[in-house]
Amino acid sequence: MSTDQSTIVxxxxxxxxxxxxxxxxxxxLTATHxxxxxxxxxxxxxxxxxxxxxxxxxxxxxxxMTDLAFIEEHGIELYVGDPAEAVDREAKTVTARSGLxxxxxxxxxxxxxxxxxxxxxxxxxxxxxxxxxxxxxLAIEEYAKTATTGAVVGGGLLGLEAAGALxxxxxxxxxxxxxxxxxxxxxxEGGGAxxxxxIEEMGLSVHTGVGTQEIVTDGExxxxxxxxxxxxxxxxxxxxxSAGVRPRDQLARECGLTVxxxxxxAVDEQCRTVSDPHVFAIGECALAADGRVYGLVAPxxxxxxxxxxxxxxxxxxxxxxxxxxxxxxxxVDVASFGDAHGTADGCLDxxxxxxxxxxxxxxxxxxxxxxxxxxxxxxxxxxxxxxAFTGSVPPVSPESLVLPAGAGxxxxxxxxxxxxxxxxxxxxxxxxGTIRGAVTDHQCVTVPEVKKCTKAGTGCGSCVKVLGQLVxxxxxxxxxxxxxxxxxxxxxxxxxxxxxxxxxxxTSYQELLDRYGREAARGGDGCEVCKPTVGSxxxxxxxxxxxxxxxxxGEQAALQDTNDHxxxxxxKNGSYSVVPRIPGGEIAPEKLxxxxxxARDFGxxxxxxxxxxxxxxxxxxxxxxxxxxxxxDAGFExxxxxxxxxxxxxxxxxxTWCRYGVxxxxxxAIDLELRxxxxxxxxxxxxxxxxxxxxxxxxxxxDFGVIATSSGWNLYVGGNGGATPRHADLxxxxxSDAELVRLxxxxxxxxxxxxxxxxxxxxxxxxxxxxxxxxxxxxxxDSLGICDELEALMSAHVAGYRxxxxxxxxxxEKLARFVSFVNAPDTPDPVVGFVPERDQMKPDLPLLSIxxxxxxxxxxR
Amino acid sequence: MTLAPETTDLLVQLRLTDGWFTVCDLNRLxxxxxxxxxxxxxxxxxxxxDRTGTLYAIxxxxxxxxxxxxxxxxxxxxxxRPFVASPLLKQRFDxxxxxxxxxxxxxxxxxxxxxxxxxxxx
Ligand code: SRM
Ligand SMILES: Cc1cc2nc3c(=O)[nH]c(=O)nc-3n(C[C@H](O)[C@H](O)[C@H](O)COP(=O)(O)OP(=O)(O)OC[C@H]3O[C@@H](n4cnc5c(N)ncnc54)[C@H](O)[C@@H]3O)c2cc1C
Ligand code: SF4
Ligand code: FES
Numbered sequence: 003m004s005t006d007q008s009t010i011v012x013x014x015x016x017x018x019x020x021x022x023x024x025x026x027x028x029x030x031l032t033a034t035h036x037x038x039x040x041x042x043x044x045x046x047x048x049x050x051x052x053x054x055x056x057x058x059x060x061x062x063x064x065x066x067m068t069d070l071a072f073i074e075e076h077g078i079e080l081y082v083g084d085p086a087e088a089v090d091r092e093a094k095t096v097t098a099r100s101g102l103x104x105x106x107x108x109x110x111x112x113x114x115x116x117x118x119x120x121x122x123x124x125x126x127x128x129x130x131x132x133x134x135x136x137x138x139x140l141a142i143e144e145y146a147k148t149a150t151t152g153a154v155v156g157g158g159l160l161g162l163e164a165a166g167a168l169x170x171x172x173x174x175x176x177x178x179x180x181x182x183x184x185x186x187x188x189x190x191e192g193g194g195a196x197x198x199x200x201i202e203e204m205g206l207s208v209h210t211g212v213g214t215q216e217i218v219t220d221g222e223x224x225x226x227x228x229x230x231x232x233x234x235x236x237x238x239x240x241x242x243x244s245a246g247v248r249p250r251d252q253l254a255r256e257c258g259l260t261v262x263x264x265x266x267x268a269v270d271e272q273c274r275t276v277s278d279p280h281v282f283a284i285g286e287c288a289l290a291a292d293g294r295v296y297g298l299v300a301p302x303x304x305x306x307x308x309x310x311x312x313x314x315x316x317x318x319x320x321x322x323x324x325x326x327x328x329x330x331x332x333x334v335d336v337a338s339f340g341d342a343h344g345t346a347d348g349c350l351d352x353x354x355x356x357x358x359x360x361x362x363x364x365x366x367x368x369x370x371x372x373x374x375x376x377x378x379x380x381x382x383x384x385x386x387x388x389x390a391f392t393g394s395v396p397p398v399s400p401e402s403l404v405l406p407a408g409a410g411x412x413x414x415x416x417x418x419x420x421x422x423x424x425x426x427x428x429x430x431x432x433x434x435g436t437i438r439g440a441v442t443d444h445q446c447v448t449v450p451e452v453k454k455c456t457k458a459g460t461g462c463g464s465c466v467k468v469l470g471q472l473v474x475x476x477x478x479x480x481x482x483x484x485x486x487x488x489x490x491x492x493x494x495x496x497x498x499x500x501x502x503x504x505x506x507x508x509t510s511y512q513e514l515l516d517r518y519g520r521e522a523a524r525g526g527d528g529c530e531v532c533k534p535t536v537g538s539x540x541x542x543x544x545x546x547x548x549x550x551x552x553x554x555x556g557e558q559a560a561l562q563d564t565n566d567h568x569x570x571x572x573x574k575n576g577s578y579s580v581v582p583r584i585p586g587g588e589i590a591p592e593k594l595x596x597x598x599x600x601a602r603d604f605g606x607x608x609x610x611x612x613x614x615x616x617x618x619x620x621x622x623x624x625x626x627x628x629x630x631x632x633x634x635d636a637g638f639e640x641x642x643x644x645x646x647x648x649x650x651x652x653x654x655x656x657x658t659w660c661r662y663g664v665x666x667x668x669x670x671a672i673d674l675e676l677r678x679x680x681x682x683x684x685x686x687x688x689x690x691x692x693x694x695x696x697x698x699x700x701x702x703x704x705d706f707g708v709i710a711t712s713s714g715w716n717l718y719v720g721g722n723g724g725a726t727p728r729h730a731d732l733x734x735x736x737x738s739d740a741e742l743v744r745l746x747x748x749x750x751x752x753x754x755x756x757x758x759x760x761x762x763x764x765x766x767x768x769x770x771x772x773x774x775x776x777x778x779x780x781x782x783x784d785s786l787g788i789c790d791e792l793e794a795l796m797s798a799h800v801a802g803y804r805x806x807x808x809x810x811x812x813x814x815e816k817l818a819r820f821v822s823f824v825n826a827p828d829t830p831d832p833v834v835g836f837v838p839e840r841d842q843m844k845p846d847l848p849l850l851s852i853x854x855x856x857x858x859x860x861x862x863r
Numbered sequence: 864m865t866l867a868p869e870t871t872d873l874l875v876q877l878r879l880t881d882g883w884f885t886v887c888d889l890n891r892l893x894x895x896x897x898x899x900x901x902x903x904x905x906x907x908x909x910x911x912x913d914r915t916g917t918l919y920a921i922x923x924x925x926x927x928x929x930x931x932x933x934x935x936x937x938x939x940x941x942x943x944r945p946f947v948a949s950p951l952l953k954q955r956f957d958x959x960x961x962x963x964x965x966x967x968x969x970x971x972x973x974x975x976x977x978x979x980x981x982x983x984x985x
Contacts, residue, residue: 052968059929064969522943523940527914529939530939530955533939564936572951576932823899823900823907824887831931832905833907834930
């Protein structure tokens with residue numbers, strides 16, 4: 003290293019320190035300067051935000067943010083495990099613990115924070131921990147092996163995360179929070195109540211409004227419990243303090259730099275310390291020019307970029323950052339934005355709260371109707387839009403923004419209504435105007451292009467959904483044809499592909515891709531979106547186009563979603579569930595006994611489903627053929643619980659037994675279930691038949707529902723239970739048996755022909771132009787003249803139906819696929835394990851979901 | 864008796880630290896679909912074959928859920944690169960490198976894999 007180079011010394015190699023080094027490299031400063039880094043921890047920078055994912059299987063290496071090649075390539079001198087101990091500002095030197103003395107021209111402090119431990123007696127006892135570094139986690143993990151109960155002091159963000167981790171380690175976990183609610187910083191009382199309920203349901207015990215007074219120890223000085231401020235005592239073997247953090251400004255204090263009253267190294271807008279132009283401070287140790295210490299990583303990154311720019315003599319300033327956050331905490335959505343606590347003068351709250359469902363939504367509205375901020379717990383779907391509206395008057399009433407769909411008037415507020423200066427991405431401070439500009443001036447036509455161009459959506463990811471809506475709206479507005487193609491492989495919609503397959507009788511996916519796929523996709527292997535979609539189209543049309551109706555035949559096997567490929571439903575630990583068909587829900591005792599015997603013999607968990615049949619869970623892949631051999635032998639068939647196809651036709655007991663019944667609903671349900679079984683469709687199909695208007699079978703919540711009348715049947719279509727319930731619409735009245743069946747034939751085939759992939763009949767009915775009236779015109783009045791063809795397609799399906807499990811167990815080549823390991827067919831997958839639960843068993847999962855809090859956008863769907 | 868060398872089916876082999884490990888006959892791999900293999904150290908690999916016959920192998924364990932299921936995912940091509948989508952939560956992994964395409968910070972082990980004609984004396 004030549005000595006005439008000036009030297010930049012960085013103290014602290016945490017998240018912000020590492021980002022600072024990257025910013026130096028991007029600006030070419032690593033080439034012109036000697037860069038020395040003093041790193042206190044025994045490992046270079048790692049992803050502290052994702053710390054807890056260590057407990058869900060990530061190794062310290064996985065968490066690393068430091069590429070040693072980067073350090074080497076840029077000639078950075080990195081001293082790991084060697085903290086700075088003193089700074090001499092006069093001599094401009096830093097002394098490290100090892101005795102190393104480095105002279106600096108520019109000193110950058112990025113020393114982060116330390117966890118605050120309240121000064122209670124016993125706080126240093128064996129078994130007391132903090133939650134900040136990988137070393138802390140390793141120590142907690144080791145100690146937890148000998149513990150049964152753990153308590154976390156502090157019910158904030160990190161406290162909840164720590165408590166989740168303790169639970170994941172198998173401990174009974176408690177959270178002790180001094181404030182009257184959980185996450186007091188982010189949410190208000192109502193939000194805390196909603197959160198409390200959900201957290202308690204996860205089996206964590208929460209004690210709010212009580213302080214920790216003393217840690218009680220045993221003779222050997224190990225933790226035994228805690229004394230709380232309400233006089234009670236909580237027995238515990240392990241304590242994690244998570245009561246907030248304080249800036250690490252000791253080094254700065256000792257060398258006479260100005261620190262804030264409540265800590266933090268005081269800096270100006272360029273992140274330069276107010277006391278010494280040669281010294282900068284960034285990240286959690288800095289007291290920013292706006293008087294705040296930021297405890298989040300995004301503002302720290304901005305400060306890192308600002309400091310690097312200033313060193314490069316560029317203009318940059320850090321004037322403050324948005325503290326809006328959206329998190330998935332132990333699986334619960336929690337978001338807060340803007341003036342979440344309503345501190346502005348005269349502002350009003352609009353609140354929707356359902357603490358039973360763990361839902362809480364609050365908007366803070368200014369006197370003139372301006373949206374100032376808000377809090378969302380349990381459902382943060384609207385976060386992106388609402389955050390962007392902050393600071394402006396939303397075009398619809400605030401109530402309609404928080405009310406759940408169905409209650410009052412739900413408002414669909416598109417981002418089109420946003421003003422141009424609304425900030426869409428707060429991580430990178432990108433406005434709607436900039437995003438529109440990317441589309442109109444920079445010719446970006448896809449979300450990834452816009453992300454690259456504007457950086458929007460490349461931080462926490464929580465704005466990506468709104469970003470997508472904006473890009474589409476902008477493209478449509480500027481007359482650009484929006485790509486409505488199915489996926490990256492096909493420019494056609496599902497409906498168009500259906501027409502191609504039917505008209506040209508194409509039975510091979512590869513042929514379809516190579517002839518009709520997008521140029522770049524031809525000759526390739528397709529993708530996980532179009533393969534099952536085309537597989538389903540070919541299966542729906544199989545008899546009509548001359549394809550095999552058996553989904554495991556030839557190339558078709560490779561197109562099927564994993565569930566269809568194993569003719570069973572994959573469960574979270576890699577085992578499968580088995581659902582034999584029980585048409586109409588009617589079953590004779592002999593068959594019930596067979597199911598019971600099989601479940602007993604194979605050790606399966608059994609449950610009556612919401613679809614009036616019986617599900618057996620926990621089968622390993624290599625057990626499926628033997629289970630089905632016995633089921634088929636006893637006269638059972640596949641229930642297609644795994645397929646996008648007909649599930650169940652539920653029935654009520656009807657006229658045969660019920661004093662009110664006017665038709666034989668059970669018989670009709672059985673007939674319909676047998677007619678449409680095995681029919682592959684864009685999404686699953688469900689049905690029900692009720693024997694009278696009392697509707698015990700809930701037919702109006704089904705894709706096609708039938709209700710008996712004294713003179714026949716009423717047919718309802720487009721109903722849905724599930725996530726967005728919809729009552730079915732009456733399509734036709736007082737039908738005879740034959741009329742009913744013919745109408746359902748047409749309706750289903752028209753739906754299969756025109757729906758999008760994974761579009762239930764309910765959404766399809768609302769989407770297609772003309773809606774219910776159009777569908778009625780087509781299937782009742784045959785306005786398009788296609789009813790003969792629709793009926794013919796359905797009869798071909800009915801005639802061609804074969805039970806796919808019976809077919810599979812008689813085909814040795816197909817059976818060979820049902821093994822855990824191709825090279826050890828008799829060895830069960832050791833990852834699939836079970837533990838007892840009530841009188842049966844459940845999957846044994848090593849520390850998976852709990853304690854894992856992916857930031858929105860880090861995982862797709 | 865004459866001794867004639869005869870070529871049997873092609874065998875699929877994985878490169879482990881101590882050499883090539885034979886897994887199965889090539890014809891057990893359907894184009895566009897995977898199989899799982901148990902490795903000598905008790906871990907698992909997922910093996911795939913694309914439509915051109917190229918072979919790939921990565922760790923079978925889905926890092927997002929812990930279940931050993933990647934061999935059961937759907938495969939495809941994205942930007943010219945082969946991938947498998949986890950059957951559980953659908954994250955995609957590059958088959959050649961093991962890199963997760965939906966989360967930069969996640970990568971699974973990728974193995975070298977080859978098909979070998981094994982010559983047997985008859
Ligand atoms: C087993 C069962 C729950 C139970 O224990 O009762 C169940 C279990 C699953 N349901 Fe369901 N649903 C079951 C009845 C229902 C019902 C009730 C009904 O059918 O009357 C509904 C509401 C009615 C409806 O669909 O409109 C229902 C609405 C859903 C939805 C939401 C669909 C929607 O349009 O909003 C999904 C998600 C999806 O399909 O995308 C879903 C998805 C699932 C999946 C397939 C999730 C998955 O991908 O792993 C579950 C796997 C089952 C398995 O592994 O075997 N399940 N599910 C029920 C099986 C019924 C059967 O015998 O086949
Ligand atoms: C479990 C957990 C979850 C979190 N989740 C989120 C989240 O979801 N979103 C979010 O925005 N933020 C989150 N945070 C906060 C985020 O991690 C911090 O804001 C970020 O790490 C700050 O970066 P930093 O570089 O300023 O400090 P740090 O990452 O703490 O780095 C400072 C480094 O400096 C070292 N150091 C200190 N003194 C010296 C010295 N004298 N000499 C040498 N080295 C020294 C320290 O050892 C440390 O390695 C979370 C934090 C934790 C602990
Ligand atoms: S729907 Fe009518 S016929 Fe059926 S069980 Fe209920 S009351 Fe009886
Ligand atoms: S808000 Fe856009 S990436 Fe975080």
